Amino acid sequence: MYNSKITGLGFYVPDNVVTNEDLTKFMDTSDEWIQERTGIKERRWIKDGSEDTSAVMGAKASRIAIERAGLTSKDIDFIVFATLSPDYYFPGCGVQIQNMLDMRTVGALDVRNQCSGFIYALSVADQFIKTGMYKNILVVGSEFHSGGLDKTTRGRGVSVIFGDGAGAVVLSRTEDNTKGILSSHLFSEGAHAEELTVLAPSIRHWVPEILEANDENDESYFPYMNGTFVFKHAVVRFSEAIMAGLETNNLQVSDINMLIPHQANLRISQFIQKKFRLQDDQIYNNIMKYGNTTAASVVIALTEAWEKGKIKDNDLVVLAAFGSGFTWGSVIMRW
Template identity: 40%
Template sequence: MNALGDRIAIIGCGSATPTPVMTNDDLAHLVDTSDEWIRTRTGIGQRHLASPEISLSDLCAQAASEAMKMAGLTASEIDLIILATSTPDDLFGSAARVQHLLGASNAVAFDLTAACSGFVFALVTAAQFIRTGVYRRVLVIGADVLSRWVDWSDRTTCVLFGDGAGAVVCQGTAEEDRLLGFELYSDGQQHDSLNLAYEGQEKSLKDGLRISQGTYQPITMNGREVYRFAVAKVPEVIEKALFRANLSTDDIDWLILHQANQRIIDAVAQRLKIPSEKVIANLEEYGNTSAASIPLALDEAVRSGKIKNGDIIATSGFGAGLTWGAAIFRWGT
């Protein structure tokens, strides 16, 4: 095993969002809603939406470039790229295109799909490659363009989602392992609560041989069930990850949850008895950016000077699948 490959440090972050913005007042011209209605129920004030000429891969490359710059690495030094997304430009995956855009010619690249839990799942996956000494420098990207899969006439979902990308660079180190603990879960029994489902029509190719051809339908969600699920499961999974890290909630410097709904964020923090001044939230500006939401919030907090080297951060992603997970890490080197 590589002597520098059995511990992990998270040494750089970056993010990218499209320039065009859709405010709550703008949405009120599309559906029966209002700024007050949306803010009261979600905490969201606006969301950034990718124009037709902007691809998911473009956003990923921008975020990844910023993360590598902070880490002091060039693209040729990256060994592995893991892209967590549910909305690739190509159904076969977009990680390899991101690798090409970055010029990371020495890196292997693959997509990972776990919806809004994707970044946490990808971070934990990256850690396994580093801890076994297989790869030393891993780029983890969380990105989604859910605006392309929203029914813009459905006010229960179109008010929620925005587009963006966030990335971190993980590196093997001989020093303290900075991924302190994690816990991951899935429950397919509740998969109907949040879907971006395939819908096809039967087609007969010859006698006795039938297939289905179609496309994916807009997002559908049972908001009440997703809220109940998140408020119940997220505090529990964070506590389990803290137990694995031999830490308590008092040791947490910052809590960064998937930015789904401000009421969920507030309820989880209250159940964990984490004061609001330790909670990082930016969904008022960006809405729910799915797999991008945690690294996007992390990047803003690091660049603003809020998160400092050595701070302990508790993160948790939760969403379709249903999937949920938590990771506790110490920021920086």
């Protein structure tokens, strides 16, 4: 029975830093208001005219991950790309990555699970490796949020939260069943799909309607979030997903060396930390610098924590996420 382990990690964020103070120039907000509600101090937004897109950023992060794995793009057997902000409505970003990295004609799969996208993508890759189908899989999470946000006072409740960026890992086959991904746990509750959503464009609200309406006040094109409702569900589902993983592997909360939560809101992470009585060195947050990068957030945080030496050999690492759908999940791994 094969197991899978992360052999390479990388992330990329645009150079353009947008501080809370910068946002006050075009919306009625303040640094204090944003930090109090989200914990965010700044985020990265792609500059107008930049070459960066979700696929391009994903390719930049992937090159780093592949090099750190000691591989070349020709060694990758499969691609799983998670994003809610693809370059095109279709095709997905996975095939763009295959082309940008000059890979063999390997399969490419796109995952649309928003904030929990990387958890879902990693779990899919894990199963492909454990069944023996593939040896090295590139798993990418990338988001270009800034191009689709309502950057006015009307949209401040959502727009101040999100940032752009990408992360990638190479998941490789190993015969050591004591290391790597021990288990993954995925959940959904579609009854709350419209509590965090972008309603249009969609097949039901498509090009002719867009052209006919041409209404700059139509809020359906911008992200909507029922913040309080989402927060209340997030703190419950985060906990459930983490406990599901620990119980499956006969582990305790005290066994966790590093928890990497989806960077949705610093207040959610702090709630989870307090609930599980984790020390500051047992949880990693970087939303303060990057905002919520959705499908990229977990992998960016994981990579940064590893780069800083906060994750060591044999550590028990827990990844957890909750978001639109609602979908949520966790991955338990032994580093």
